[in-house]
Amino acid sequence: MEQLFWACLAGGVMFAVVTVIFGDLISNAVDGVLDFLSVDQLRKIRPMVVVSAITAFGGAGLLLLHYTQLPAALDVALGAAAGIAVGALVYVVYVRPMENSENSTGFSIRELAGRIGEVLVPVPPKGYGEVMVKIGHSHTNQIAASFDGDTLEAGARVVIVEVREDTLFVSRLDKDTGLRDSQ
Known part of the structure; x- marks a missing residue:
């Protein structure tokens, strides 16, 4: 034994x-x-x-x-x-x-379309900047371009219209649209 x-x-x-x-x-x-x-x-x-x-x-x-x-x-x-x-x-x-x-912090960049973000690095009309987007309890910074061809200054709230070639195309989130950051 x-x-x-x-x-x-x-x-x-x-x-x-x-x-x-x-x-x-x-x-x-x-x-x-x-x-x-x-x-x-x-x-x-x-x-x-x-x-x-x-x-x-x-x-x-x-x-x-x-x-x-x-x-x-x-x-x-x-x-x-x-x-x-x-x-x-x-x-x-x-x-x-x-x-x-067990929670995954992974996400697909394609899932970001429709989310609200904040401009960190100004986005010129024909160039790239950087946007911060909240994902779950964390944040991710992504390369962004202006969807409408507007200049987006740092701190501006934006909505991600579409994702092409790993770039977020964003548009200014107007205060009078009544959209809320629900994500």
Whole structure:
């Protein structure tokens, strides 16, 4: 029994060390190679939870084996219960909240059409300037040109009319149009 507990504990610790040190390198090296293993039912099984449970099983089993006079079968059962409890705790405290917090800050420049922005670098009638646009809780600065051929001074509020060749074509947002910055 002791070898089983040591193997589980050592395997879990080695997995943690390898993933912390080499996680990104391994991920990039095998990118997409193991996608054939992706089965919908298995997607809910998280390696972090499984390895945490196995490591806790090994550690608890060793402690029970050395510090109690319980029979070996009971050491295994209590170690398994400890492993399941730790795995469940890791899932509830860490994995599930992280799944819910994953938000992408990525966006497509094509999505900016219709948004409201502010001129940072003046936009001449036939040239380029810079506009700041709010995306979610952050801002992005983009190259802009005047859609109407007007000069747009720094600080002017503009609406993005269209996007062509990675350039925002903007028009002044008149105060009397009643448009509000709802984005």
